[in-house]
Amino acid sequence: MHLAHHHSADTRRAVTEPAYPPLALVTSPTVPTEQAAYYLNRRPQTLRGWACAETFPDGLRPVRINGRLGWPVAGIRAVLGVA
Known part of the structure; x- marks a missing residue:
């Protein structure tokens, strides 16, 4: 008998x-x-596309850290409208 396992x-x-x-x-x-x-x-x-084309939302300019993108937490909060 085969029992099927279903996950939500x-x-x-x-x-x-x-x-x-x-x-x-x-x-x-x-x-x-x-x-x-x-x-x-x-x-x-x-987000990588935004960084490449420089089309990110206002206040969310990423910084490059050793070749990787770092997204400012303050900018994320500003975009979301969170204090």
Whole structure:
């Protein structure tokens, strides 16, 4: 007898999405692309495209740190309208 295992969408999401701290608890000045995308509800590749074409929202200019993008936490908060 074959038993099918079904997982809810919440279970799959918990396995596939990394757990980042709430934005209010982030104390570093910048976060990596994947984390910024999580907070902005966008895919990381979207943020990379913004950085390449310089079409990011006002106040969200990324900085390059050893060849990687760092997204300012203050800018993410500003875009989201969070104090």
